[in-house]
Amino acid sequence: MRDLFHEELDSITADHIRMANLVHDAIESATRALLNADLQLAEKVIADDLSVDNIQHALDDRTINIIARQQPVASDLRTLVSSLRISADLERMGDLAHHLAKLARMRYPVSAVPEELKDVIFEMGVAATRIVEKMVVVLEFRDVNRALEVDKDDDEMDILQRKLIAQLLNPEWKHSVETAVDMAFASRYYERFSDHAVSIAQRVYYTQTGEFAPKA
Amino acid sequence: MRDLFHEELDSITADHIRMANLVHDAIESATRALLNADLQLAEKVIADDLSVDNIQHALDDRTINIIARQQPVASDLRTLVSSLRISADLERMGDLAHHLAKLARMRYPVSAVPEELKDVIFEMGVAATRIVEKMVVVLEFRDVNRALEVDKDDDEMDILQRKLIAQLLNPEWKHSVETAVDMAFASRYYERFSDHAVSIAQRVYYTQTGEFAPKA
Numbered sequence: 067m068r069d070l071f072h073e074e075l076d077s078i079t080a081d082h083i084r085m086a087n088l089v090h091d092a093i094e095s096a097t098r099a100l101l102n103a104d105l106q107l108a109e110k111v112i113a114d115d116l117s118v119d120n121i122q123h124a125l126d127d128r129t130i131n132i133i134a135r136q137q138p139v140a141s142d143l144r145t146l147v148s149s150l151r152i153s154a155d156l157e158r159m160g161d162l163a164h165h166l167a168k169l170a171r172m173r174y175p176v177s178a179v180p181e182e183l184k185d186v187i188f189e190m191g192v193a194a195t196r197i198v199e200k201m202v203v204v205l206e207f208r209d210v211n212r213a214l215e216v217d218k219d220d221d222e223m224d225i226l227q228r229k230l231i232a233q234l235l236n237p238e239w240k241h242s243v244e245t246a247v248d249m250a251f252a253s254r255y256y257e258r259f260s261d262h263a264v265s266i267a268q269r270v271y272y273t274q275t276g277e278f279a280p281k282a
Numbered sequence: 283m284r285d286l287f288h289e290e291l292d293s294i295t296a297d298h299i300r301m302a303n304l305v306h307d308a309i310e311s312a313t314r315a316l317l318n319a320d321l322q323l324a325e326k327v328i329a330d331d332l333s334v335d336n337i338q339h340a341l342d343d344r345t346i347n348i349i350a351r352q353q354p355v356a357s358d359l360r361t362l363v364s365s366l367r368i369s370a371d372l373e374r375m376g377d378l379a380h381h382l383a384k385l386a387r388m389r390y391p392v393s394a395v396p397e398e399l400k401d402v403i404f405e406m407g408v409a410a411t412r413i414v415e416k417m418v419v420v421l422e423f424r425d426v427n428r429a430l431e432v433d434k435d436d437d438e439m440d441i442l443q444r445k446l447i448a449q450l451l452n453p454e455w456k457h458s459v460e461t462a463v464d465m466a467f468a469s470r471y472y473e474r475f476s477d478h479a480v481s482i483a484q485r486v487y488y489t490q491t492g493e494f495a496p497k498a
Contacts, residue, residue, distance in 0.1 A: 243462045
């Protein structure tokens with residue numbers, strides 16, 4: 067039978083997965099809201115971000131409480147400190163989906179994304195949800211091989227960002243500077259979202275192996 | 283006489299101040315490198331960011347070690363957890379100065395900043411260094427009144443960012459989309475830099491008062 071301490075660690079992981087599922091849905095919906103100028107969906111993402119923040123606050127309090135009560139040392143303490151960082155990363159991923167939804171809302175009833183960029187924004191949304199899905203497996207099963215894959219997926223996200231920026235800088239770009247700035251920021255939000263997923267995967271890798279993940 | 287635990291807390295604060303001084307110099311130099319297309323200075327900021335990262339790693343190890351040895355509870359434990367978060371914020375501020383320096387390097391020998399935007403970028407640089415200077419006072423003297431001022435300074439940074447973006451979107455904007463995208467990203471880096479300073483000030487406020495800082 068598992069002891070109380072390990073049950074508590076499991077319950078922290080369960081909350082991380084809850085947060086991860088929320089940010090997964092948030093980035094997916096934010097992408098749809100951006101592409102389809104869907105105001106209702108954008109408003110939902112913006113409102114739902116509060117749930118992620120609330121889980122984080124309660125979870126961090128609980129985690130600090132576990133440290134105080136159990137007085138763990140060595141690897142158990144490192145795991146708990148790492149949990150606090152993982153919840154901070156997840157909270158920030160929620161913020162970034164929220165930023166994308168606000169961009170959709172700001173340009174409503176027009177789509178913030180011009181036709182020529184719809185493919186690449188769609189692909190960034192798909193890449194972001196795929197990364198979160200892998201990250202959930204990493205969190206749930208402490209899967210270090212999958213943790214390394216998250217890093218590779220992030221490289222793909224960087225490629226998509228460069229592709230998007232190249233389209234903005236193409237001499238044939240026919241939209242406004244405002245649209246270019248919107249899209250530059252949007253690409254930055256996806257890229258940072260993905261960076262935080264990598265950071266979470268690397269923390270799990272380190273907690274499991276005691277070593278830093280090799281660069282992809 | 284202070285006990286060992288409080289001496290250890292003081293030494294953590296001393297490291298935070300060392301990091302803060304480094305990011306202060308980094309954002310100041312990055313701004314000059316951007317404005318004057320100063321490649322040597324940009325390279326220095328990029329190289330020096332490693333020192334901030336190194337202090338953070340050593341400090342975090344030490345902080346976790348203090349938690350393991352001293353097994354603090356209640357407010358002492360919260361202070362230590364908050365210290366870990368402060369060092370993460372400082373490390374990120376270093377990254378953002380680094381991003382600005384990389385932008386200066388990427389556009390060298392031309393200044394990344396067109397003439398019309400030199401004033402506002404200069405002002406953002408001044409605002410960023412002023413915020414770090416106040417943040418150092420907050421860290422060193424646990425000054426909660428000064429912590430509230432950091433939040434007001436951040437509002438000024440937001441105003442400067444809006445001013446810069448408005449200039450990009452002005453129909454009279456005569457530079458390339460590339461320059462607009464560069465400047466949009468630069469303004470974002472200054473704004474995020476300032477956000478992290480606010481976050482640090484708020485953590486000190488919370489640690490000192492047990493309450494969240496009121497919104498400015």
